[in-house]
Amino acid sequence: xxxxxxxxxxxxxHKKAQKTYREDAEHGRWPYPQVLDDLLDGKSIAGRIELxxxxxxxxxxxxxxxxGRRSVFSRDFMPLPEMNTEFGAKWTALCEAHLSDxxxxxxxxxxxxxxxxxxxxxxxxxxxxxxxxxxxxxxxVMRIVPAYADDPKTRLYYEFLEFYHLARTYAFRxxxxxxxxxxxxxxxxxxxxxxxxxxxxxxxxxxxxxSEAAARVKFPEGVTLSDAFLSWISLYSHNDFTALSPExxxxxxxxxxxxxxADVTVATEAETEPAGKTLLSRLxxxxxLPTQLYAAFIHEFSPEQSGWVRGHEKGRLYAEEQLxxxxxxxxxxVSEEADADALFTKAVSDGAQVIFATTPSLIDxxxxxxxxxxxxxxxxxxxxxxxPGVRTYYSRIYETKFxxxxxAGACSHSDRLGYVAAAPIFGVPASVNAFALGARLVNPxxxxxxxxxxxxxxxxxxxxxxxxxxxxxxxxxxxxxPQAPYGLIRIQSGGVKEPLAATFWNWxxxxxxxxxxxxxxxxxxxxxxxxxxxxxxxxGLMSGVIGVTPSEKLPxxxxxxxxxxxxxxxxxxxDPFRRVMSDQEGIVRNxxxxxxxxxxxxxxxxxxxxxxxxxxxFDELLPVAQGIVRLLGVYRETIPPVKDGPIL
Numbered sequence: 001x002x003x004x005x006x007x008x009x010x011x012x013x014h015k016k017a018q019k020t021y022r023e024d025a026e027h028g029r030w031p032y033p034q035v036l037d038d039l040l041d042g043k044s045i046a047g048r049i050e051l052x053x054x055x056x057x058x059x060x061x062x063x064x065x066x067x068g069r070r071s072v073f074s075r076d077f078m079p080l081p082e083m084n085t086e087f088g089a090k091w092t093a094l095c096e097a098h099l100s101d102x103x104x105x106x107x108x109x110x111x112x113x114x115x116x117x118x119x120x121x122x123x124x125x126x127x128x129x130x131x132x133x134x135x136x137x138x139x140x141v142m143r144i145v146p147a148y149a150d151d152p153k154t155r156l157y158y159e160f161l162e163f164y165h166l167a168r169t170y171a172f173r174x175x176x177x178x179x180x181x182x183x184x185x186x187x188x189x190x191x192x193x194x195x196x197x198x199x200x201x202x203x204x205x206x207x208x209x210x211s212e213a214a215a216r217v218k219f220p221e222g223v224t225l226s227d228a229f230l231s232w233i234s235l236y237s238h239n240d241f242t243a244l245s246p247e248x249x250x251x252x253x254x255x256x257x258x259x260x261x262a263d264v265t266v267a268t269e270a271e272t273e274p275a276g277k278t279l280l281s282r283l284x285x286x287x288x289l290p291t292q293l294y295a296a297f298i299h300e301f302s303p304e305q306s307g308w309v310r311g312h313e314k315g316r317l318y319a320e321e322q323l324x325x326x327x328x329x330x331x332x333x334v335s336e337e338a339d340a341d342a343l344f345t346k347a348v349s350d351g352a353q354v355i356f357a358t359t360p361s362l363i364d365x366x367x368x369x370x371x372x373x374x375x376x377x378x379x380x381x382x383x384x385x386x387x388p389g390v391r392t393y394y395s396r397i398y399e400t401k402f403x404x405x406x407x408a409g410a411c412s413h414s415d416r417l418g419y420v421a422a423a424p425i426f427g428v429p430a431s432v433n434a435f436a437l438g439a440r441l442v443n444p445x446x447x448x449x450x451x452x453x454x455x456x457x458x459x460x461x462x463x464x465x466x467x468x469x470x471x472x473x474x475x476x477x478x479x480x481x482p483q484a485p486y487g488l489i490r491i492q493s494g495g496v497k498e499p500l501a502a503t504f505w506n507w508x509x510x511x512x513x514x515x516x517x518x519x520x521x522x523x524x525x526x527x528x529x530x531x532x533x534x535x536x537x538x539x540g541l542m543s544g545v546i547g548v549t550p551s552e553k554l555p556x557x558x559x560x561x562x563x564x565x566x567x568x569x570x571x572x573x574x575d576p577f578r579r580v581m582s583d584q585e586g587i588v589r590n591x592x593x594x595x596x597x598x599x600x601x602x603x604x605x606x607x608x609x610x611x612x613x614x615x616x617x618f619d620e621l622l623p624v625a626q627g628i629v630r631l632l633g634v635y636r637e638t639i640p641p642v643k644d645g646p647i648l
Contacts, residue, residue, distance in 0.1 A: 006095040010083055013091075013131045017078030024075055032070045033077060034063030036111055036118035036144075044147035051143055053107050055136040057170055058129060061110065061117040069123055077127045087124075094128045107138035114146065114157050115173060152177065167195050171204055172226040178637050179230055185641035186234045209241055210253075217253045222260050232256040235364055248372060255371035255389040259534040264386045266536050266598040267526070268396070270513045270543045289521050295319075295354040295511075296347035297331045298340060300362055311477030312358040312381070315507025322512050326519060340365035348373050354518060356511070357381065360631050366390045377523060379514075379537075382632060384426045384602060386534045393510065396540035397475065398427065398434040398601065399569055400503035402576040403548045403562050404488045405438025407501050408446070408470040410558045411490060415445040418463035418471035423454040423625045424615045425632040429604040434576045435472055436610045442561070450613025454625035464491055476502040482551050501550045501562075510537075510545040538598060542570045577601060582609045605634040 024031035061077070064070050072080055072087055081087040108122025117139070119126055129137045145161070146154060156177050163172070163180035166189070174180060184191060187203060195203070210229050219228050235256050236244075244252060295316075303310040313331060320329045330350070332343040340362050347355055348369075353376060357366050360382035370378050370389030383394040408417050417439055421428050432450060439446040449466055451459035453474070463471055469491050476486045480502075487502030514537070517523060526535060539545045548566070550559050568574035580592040583606040590596065607615065618639050621629060630639055 003092070003096060006092045007083065009095050009131065010079065010088055010092050013078050013127070014080070014083065014088075016131075017074040017076075017080050020074040020076055020078060021080065029075070031075055033073055033075060034116075034118070035067045035070055036063060036065045036113060037067065039113065040144070046145040046147045049143040049145065051112070051141040053138060053140050054170075056110065056117055056139040056141065057136050058126070058134055060115065060170060060173075061119060061126060061137075063116070063118045064123060065111055065118050065120040073123065073127060077123070077130045079124075079127055091124050091127060094124055095131075098128050098132065107140050109140045109142075111142050111144055112170075113144045114153065115160060115170065117141070166193065167200060167203075169200060169204065171207055172229075173224055174226050174230070175222065175224055176227070176637065178641075179227070182234070182641045183226075183230050185643050186230065188643060190643060191640070206238055206241060213246075213249055214253055216250060217257075219257055220259050223257060228253065228257045231258050235367055251374055252368070252371040255367055255374075255387070257388065259386040259388055261384075261386060261599070264384075264534045264536060265526075266538050266602065268538055268540065268598055270517065270539060290353065290519065291326065293323075293327045293353055293515060293518060294351045295327060295329045295356065295515060296350070296352035297329060298343050298347065298355060298357045298362060298365075299331060299333045300340070300359040302333050307477050309358060311505055312356075312507050314477075315509075315511050316356075318508030319511035319515055322508075323515055327515050334362075341368060344369035344373075348376055352376060354515070355379070360385075361627060363387070363390065363392075363631065377518065383536060383538065384632065385536065388534055391535045391537065393514070393537035393539075394427065395505060395510070395546045396427075396538055396601075397503065397505070397546055398430040399540045399576065400546050400548050401431040401472065402434040402438040402569075403565055404472055404501055404503050405435035405440075405448075406442050406565055407438075407488055407548075407550070407554070407558055407562060408435070408472065409439035409441065409443035410561065411500055411554075412439075412443065412446065412470045414467065414469045415443060415447060416466070416468045417446055417448045418460075418466070418468035419448050419450050419611075419613075420459045420463070420471065420473045421450060421452050421454075422474065423452070423621070423629055424634050425629060426602050426634060429607060429615065429634060430577075430601045432611060433581070433604065433608045436608045437576055437579065437581070438565075440610055446610070448608075448611045448613075450607070450611050452613075452616055454621045454629070455616050460485060464495065470500070472503075476504045476549075479504050479506050479547055479549055482549055487549075498553075499551050500554055501548050503548050504546065506545050506547060509543065510539065513543060513545075538602070540569075541566060583607060584609050584611070584614070603634065 021031045074080060079087065079091055108125050109120045110117045111120060126137060146157065148154060148158060156174070159177060159180045163184065166184065172183060181191065189195065207229060210232065211225055214225060214228060232253060236252060297312065297316050299309045299312065301309050303313040316329050316331060320327055332347055334340050334343060344355065344365055355369065355376060355378050357380045360380065363380050363382060363385055366378050366380045367387050367390055378389065379391045379393055381394065382392045385392045419432055419435055421432055436448045439448060449463055449468055451462050453459050456462060460471060460473060470488065471491065472488050473485050476482065482499035482502035485497050488500040490498045490500055492498050541547065548562060550562060565574065575595055577590060577596045578592065578594070579590065581589045583589055586609065589606065605615065615634070618626065618629060618635070630636060633639065
């Protein structure tokens with residue numbers, strides 16, 4: 001590079017610095033690089049570690065060690081002084097050296113604190129490298145380790161320190177606790193396995209290739225490139241980089257990224273058809289909306305193997321019968337001959353426009369199918385899944401559990417009630433709490449004893465031994481007459497189980513309403529009217545997808561009470577959780593004056609002080625329950641990951 005070219009580069013860098021400075025000043029942002037000394041003032045330090053010379057990502061260098069020279073740079077380390085200054089002359093000389101045979105050979109010196117870097121020596125060298133978009137710069141690094149504190153930032157940084165011990169790289173930066181361990185597992189490493197130099201190069205090469213493809217993708221706000229890579233590599237593999245076409249790879253990046261929890265829309269009730277439509281709306285519907293739908297249902301098990309699948313299969317047949325003139329359906333069952341991915345491909349080739357996957361464990365196959373077939377509407381029966389391209393559906397079963405609790409409180413002779421919970425997944429603590437609140441509504445002395453079928457073989461027998469006389473057992477899967485031992489039962493003398501009521505799912509009502517919505521164009525309306533990338537259907541009593549079937553022998557007064565409570569919930573006059581509530585630690589969760597949000601209810605991870613029992617830890621679960629808890633557990637983010645597939 002000639003002197004004249006270096007001068008022109010300085011002028012361009014100076015112009016960029018002025019632009020960045022003005023924008024920061026106009027928006028009230030600090031316009032200079034950060035100062036490490038200011039950040040460390042009064043902070044407790046655990047120690048300092050000399051890391052030696054390494055290549056530091058230039059985008060991780062955010063400031064200087066001291067305040068001495070910070071005012072000569074804009075926030076992005078572009079030069080602020082005019083060209084005709086000593087600073088300008090030195091910057092220009094470094095620029096000439098950078099693009100000559102000589103190059104800039106001496107490493108800068110910097111400090112690392114919380115994963116960010118602060119320059120002690122070599123600010124101008126860094127400025128030149130940043131101007132030419134160098135991805136990294138050689139640096140001699142001293143790490144300053146903050147004292148441990150139980151706050152999210154420090155916990156995440158200490159997780160990074162464990163990761164760095166294994167991987168020796170600053171390339172990855174996550175926003176959520178547990179992500180570094182998940183990356184190690186997703187890449188196929190053992191939790192304490194130190195990476196070889198060859199493995200490190202392979203991982204970083206794939207990460208670079210991923211970042212190049214991801215440059216065309218706009219990730220949700222707050223999602224880093226590393227967050228996106230973890231989502232992608234947990235769903236695909238190294239070989240997919242070369243196996244997928246550029247278009248499919250781009251689609252897979254868009255579909256694999258997790259939407260931040262705050263950006264997930266929880267649709268609590270079915271859409272309703274507007275009273276009237278404009279002429280333009282009617283013309284659009286006539287031209288673009290389907291008049292016929294082919295809906296595929298992918299089951300993980302056969303209906304003969306699983307009562308859960310049997311309920312969905314009954315729902316499929318009901319919806320097809322109700323919409324016979326417009327909807328055709330077909331069921332596909334995962335087997336040794338055809339895995340879930342193959343069945344999605346088969347369903348699409350058969351002409352499916354809508355695909356329902358009826359168990360949460362099919363979510364990864366749903367996400368891959370959404371990327372490969374963006375024009376197909378794909379849904380997974382689960383909750384709290386923040387994935388764009390896949391809508392999820394479940395139901396607010398806690399509303400029916402509140403009604404069952406009222407029945408239990410009214411029918412108990414001992415004030416000792418039992419509850420058998422399946423697993424500590426999203427929505428279950430809310431159901432347990434709602435049951436207890438319903439019981440207390442009619443019987444202030446009622447106490448609920450909690451047992452978990454995911455931790456013991458016969459929780460019902462354990463509750464009976466404890467002296468309870470009414471038990472909420474596992475739900476029934478269809479709106480039929482209650483059958484002991486399912487649903488709400490009373491324990492008679494001699495251990496006879498008398499059915500009192502059954503809380504149930506009516507999947508036929510859900511599938512009929514959802515397919516009607518698609519035919520009416522509500523699916524597209526939701527996509528247009530909601531800014532969220534992920535939509536979770538979480539319908540309740542009002543929609544008819546859940547309900548309570550009382551026993552014929554239930555006293556008429558109790559039946560009337562339950563009907564009145566149900567109507568109050570449907571009309572919006574009653575909310576099970578809008579009352580004074582305290583948890584088992586004595587913390588007041590509601591003072592009775594506010595409505596809990598859907599997210600607060602769905603993510604409850606605490607139990608009411610009227611419940612005897614606790615939420616089991618992951619290592620207490622039976623192996624058969626651990627898979628679903630990894631997917632939907634109320635503490636899923638803290639579960640140690642397992643090694644997933646071969647090393648890249």
